[in-house]
Amino acid sequence: MFDAIFLDRDGTISHDPYGYINSLSDYKFFDYTFEALEILNKHTDKFVIVTNQSGLSSGKIDIENLEEINHFIYQEFKKRDLPLKKIYFAEDYDESYHSMRKPGIGMFAKAKEEFDIDLSKSLMIGDSVVDMQVGDRLNMKTIFLLTGFGKEYLNEVEEKCSPNFIAKDLLHAAREVTSI
Secondary structure (H helix, E strand, C coil), X not given: CCCCEEECCECCCXXXXXXXXXXXXXXXXXXXXXXXXXXHHHHCCCEEEEEECCHHHHCCCCHHHHHHHHHXXXXXXXXXXXXXXXXXXXXXXXXXXXXXXXXXXXXXXXXHHHHCCCHHHCEEEECCHHHHHHHHHCCCEEEEECXXXXXXXXXXXXXXXXXXXXXXXXXXXXXXXXXX
């Protein structure tokens, strides 16, 4: 159904208690994350995580800690035979069109090149207005989640973006993905 499913990280597949997660001990998947991903895996053979991590440039996150968290995520996907191709992260605050930071298209352009992904046949799932904006920019299907900071961004998303579906959480999105 989808060439790839792009997932935001914090607030989408995992809790986002502080806005910045700088320790593996603070990184927690939602209880339903892997149930949802198992359902979504029936609709793609490629997952790609795209995450803004501006805490790196501001000193709130150490690169070693981020790499430890990413390694943990890869292992959890691998244990479940979920096809996580790569975790891309943007560490700066530049949100221009071609920048790495969402709503810039940089992480998506890299994934397209590295994994031969047809972005117009892909899906973006996230809890932020920038997740929906980049999806709109690339003519992707989009699902906006009310987890993480989603409830805070809902009005802005409805005003500025065109999500294909608004879901309570990732599991709700997975269960309804065939409706978009």
